[in-house]
């Protein structure tokens with residue numbers, strides 16, 4: 001066990017843990033941030049995505065000991081970001097979730113995508129989200145939500 005310092009949603013946290021513990025478990029079990037979900041646990045579904053240094057990252061297999069110097073933002077704080085807030089409004093407006101299990105990871109990915117490419121065409125959205133699975137088949141509404149968020153942001 002080691003005591004590690006993490007910056008999560010702008011707050012410095014001291015966590016005593018095995019440094020090989022995946023970040024997702026620390027977020028959910030130690031910090032009570034349950035927005036990121038455990039789906040596959042194998043970096044193959046996207047349910048666990050969080051921002052690490054501004055980039056959407058799957059954290060179900062990412063040892064927390066490797067992330068101590070980085071800035072971690074979870075979906076719980078994404079509305080503090082104008083792009084993240086626009087994405088969340090658009091997901092609500094389009095009803096872009098069914099069970100919602102995949103949704104937080106997709107919202108994180110969509111925010112990252114729009115920060116990198118504020119005007120993605122449909123193909124860029126599909127490619128940007130291709131690592132995120134949705135078993136409910138909400139893909140069409142997710143794409144519509146991302147297009148809506150991009151439009152809202154472009155309109156200022």
Ligand code: FES
Nearest residue numbers: 039040044046060
């Ligand atoms: S739970 Fe991390 S990618 Fe599936």
Ligand code: FES
Nearest residue numbers: 098100134135136
């Ligand atoms: S909304 Fe259910 S898995 Fe995507």
